[in-house]
Amino acid sequence: MTRERFDPITLELLWTRFISATDEAAAALVRTSFSTLVRESYDFSCIITDESGQSLVQATQSIPSFIGTLPATVKHFLEKYPIDKLQPGDVLITNDMYQGSGHLPDVNLGKPIFYQGRMIGYAATCAHAPDIGGKIRSPEPREVFEEGLQIPIMKMIAAGEVNETLVDIIRKNVRTPDQTMGDLWAQVVALDVMEARTIALLKDAGLDNLRDLSTEIHTRCEAAMRTAIREVPDGVYRSALDIDGQLDAPAHLEMAVTVAGDTIDIDFTGTSPQVDRAINSAMCFTFAQTVYGVKCMLAPNLPNNEGSFRPITIRAPEGCIVNPVFPASGGSRMLTGHFLGSMVLQALGQVLPNRVMASPGSPHWGMNQSGVKNGKPYANMLFYSGGIGANSLRDGISCLQWPGNTSCTPIELAERIAPFRIKYKRLRPDSGGPGEFRGGLGQEILFENRSETPIAVSFLTEHILYPPLGIAGGQPAACGILEINGQPAHAKRQHILNKGDTVLLATPGGGGLGDPKLRNGARVEHDLKQGYITDDAPYR
């Protein structure tokens, strides 16, 4: 069978139109969703795949956590419901931690697309639900069962007929039944948009299916990624890291990046075993976060599809903290997974010194509070980030999320939502790792509880025991600090605050790059004048 060829113009046009189809679907999802994570933080993804589950396009605004997860989920859909068990009007659903995106709030929906009587592809979307039941988000759940409702792969809609039993079960198990179901219907709207646009595009382009187009796209992306990898000298590059983990029992991450010709193999052998806390990073999330690092470094402009990632293999021993097995919990998977992209940078940075940044003060920190405000129960999460690592062109940026990307709640809103007075929110001088290029600064925020009734707080923190490291002679950043009433507090346990109690969050800075002694004197002067550093000792 001969494959249809696409010239550089036809392909560009078709591709643009398919991207626009997923962007339209994303707009529909954002418009109809209740979740602020979807609406403000783009914590979702929309894709169109060919009949085998290979993705052609992904919506432009979509965070890195979903790289490769949704196409993999579609393949799981196809395993359980092969083509002969699918009908027009079906919508499949799952939030399985291992077959989805690594934690239960992310709900995946897929709709097979039929054209000229044949199944020719899939529209799929994943979005962070407002609530999925279970324990309020913290690192404490020991098993996935504590984290909420699990929905196995099944038909939410079968040939247009809604599975009302499933809907009832979902509604009964979540704190926000209207919002959670509302968001699922918003996802269905997005699927319908992608289905309609795909069919119109096939008609317009005179194509019978998506296979040739998908092959063309993947072939080109794969070739571009291979070209990028070929520029990296062959070798085995290692990166190892101790992280806070459960604090009482830190975890160890170990990565060996083998570059051979135009392929990269990343192996996590040597990494700590999975733990009975919700900080395990399921393999799907491990994949997404790891290839994020590769992409940032080698091919930041390449589209996210399997073609781009075909030359990359990622392996981790079963049962380790980056490839846990059922029923390990993973609600706070980012506390482990958010290190992986940076580890790739540190490993390959040994041979690509001009494309690297030192370790950022990530994952970002969070404070979850629940209690009673104005007589009503409330729960809320506030996020604060650390500094970015220095790179080979310039100093790291202060207080910026990486790799996550949720915006920080403004102080004036936070004081309305939560019963806190925020005393200060300021840069932490000297928290950036010294270097020829200095790491970005972390920040310190002091909260005072004004609630008459006690409130419970839990935290997402890292880098309290181990600082973000420098690179190429750059020095580490300052560690993070959590204090309650001026005393160090255990960051992985729940605490109760009474009126007048204070909480200090001091997020870590980013690591430095290069020998600080080589830093341009004018930059040191500038840092002193601006108060980014208070002491130039590391630079003398």
Added chain:
Amino acid sequence: MSGLSLAIDIGGTFTDIVVYDPQAARHYIHKEYTTPDDPARGVIVGVKALLARDGIAPSSIKRVVHATTLFTNALIERKGAKSGLITTEGFRDVLEIQTERKYELYDIFIEMPRPLIPRFLCREVPERMTETGQIEIPLDLDAVVREADALVAEGVESIAFMFLHSYINPAHEQAALEIVGRRHPAVHVTASFEVAPEIREYDRLSTTVANAYIKPLAQRYLDRMADQIRELGIDGPFLLMLSNGGLTDVAEAKRTPIQLLESGPAAGVLAATYFGGESGVDRQLAFDMGGTTAKASLVDDGEPVISYVFEAAREKRFTEGSGLPIKTSTIELIEIGAGGGSIAHLDELGLLKVGPESAGAMPGAACYGRGGTLPTVTDADLLLGYLNPDFFLGGTIRIDPKSAEAAFADLVRKTGMSVIELAWGIHDIVNENMASAARVHIAKRGRDPRRYTLMATGGAGPVHAYHVARKINLRQAICPPGAGVGSAMGLLMAPARIDRVASMVSLLDGLDWKTFEGAYRALESDASDVLSRTGADMSGYQVKRYADMRYFGQESEVVVALPPGPYTAASRDAIAHGFEKLYRELFVRTPPAVAIQMVNLRVSVSAPVPGGGMALRGSRTGSAADALKGHRRVYFPDAGGFVESAVYDRYRLPVGAQVAGPAIVEEKESTLVFGPGAACEVHASGSLVVTLPVTEG
């Protein structure tokens, strides 16, 4: 009796000057190169040239209306005044910490917008307001004086004040403003409650600081322009266009120049709105394509869509979140793609891409023969026969097809495709990019794109309108008179308009209706005071009330047009219904049983300006045949390639004339292109109305 009006629009490359004579219903256009070192110079040269050319006496001009990109450029180039900030103790880093969110996910070398004020000039003073507006820590006035003195000693020309929760109680900002204003009368001062009294400290601060930063420059520039215009012998009022499409006087413009950032593009949308209305169209996709950029805005029910936040000085073009947030009311303009100067190239995947790199004004497109060697959209348009080598900008610039063709050599070699295939590819890809962006933008508002009419302005807009409109499946495209100087035309038809905003965070069902009504009255009285000073005709005074509303627990609001006041408890249902109706329109469904919350109150007052408005009449003499300049071969893939197409002179096409595609209509500043199956008719207002062949889908 009404005199002549003079419109001046200073853009990046050209300064457009238009004089409108209401008695004769005629307009006169002149284009002058912008003089960035002293923009007033180019204006004066241009105005003199136009007046001399058309024999117009300066004294017959009774009104001058002005738009400029000067302040936007000062932000982009960071060329404003050395400024300082005084803020609440503990929070001076709000300016640098920003939103903590990246605008680009995969770029580890990302640069965030650099604050307009460096950290050492950001000073803190003890004071604290609570979220309900109670004073928790009184303002330390000694500290204010101390810090202001220190800033002045550092040489700042302008000081910004922003205290937490001042949107609800500005007492501390007022006190600080007063004491510093008295002590340092030569220093410019801006407080956040004056420019953006809205909750969310970073957005409010960013707006306040940007205003402080451009204020000294604005004052000098506007005074100089006013003087120069008087020296020309013109003594009518001098009015400025605001980003929201309204006019204001010099005093208000000098106080809050931040309201003028998007004045030129806003005026362009007004022109499109006006001419669309004349042709009986109420939903428009205003499409303005110039040399470096293409922008789109929506006009719904005859009104341009207004946005209450936009970004200035983006670090990365087309990338949301990479600029400085500015909270002022602005006609919503979406950058949807590249302009005529955008360069085509092959990317790392071997695909043909157009832009975002642009050849700009210098060297410009390869066909300009000024040293450009890379293929641009303009080069492609020329090779496809859309542009006339002998009549580009009315023949003032000669463009050369040979140079254009030579610029394609590298692409031809790499792709094995012909020059014409590539030229069409460039034209088609640019159109697809713009059509896709417009489709997504319309989808975000929950509207059906097919109900819109494309209004094409800008030098390249009418060249691309036909194919863009077909891609979005629109039925109609309109090319208004003076399409190539749309912004200057828009200046002539704007009303005076003043917008005001105040925060009032309260559940709808917990409102104190007296306070609520009082807040609107206070805003209206402040706004109408300023309005009456602009010389507007207050007999045509109009007031509109809006509110930013949301469901309790949400983090973002929608802006709802409210019924006219006065409000009492009986107004509750009408306000709630207005919100729910808009919410459903935007987001399909409303959540069940969630309380509605007010966040900000807004008013917009407007009144016509004497001598404003415009009635253009197309010529009524002659026939289409008289306007035929000749024929040339023009590329229309629908017709199988190059086809012999009629070329018309727009200035000689009479009202009612009908022209069938494929055809070209040329005017000095632009060229309208339409293909086979399309039919064009000259409307009574002078607009060219193109009915498009209907495609399926």
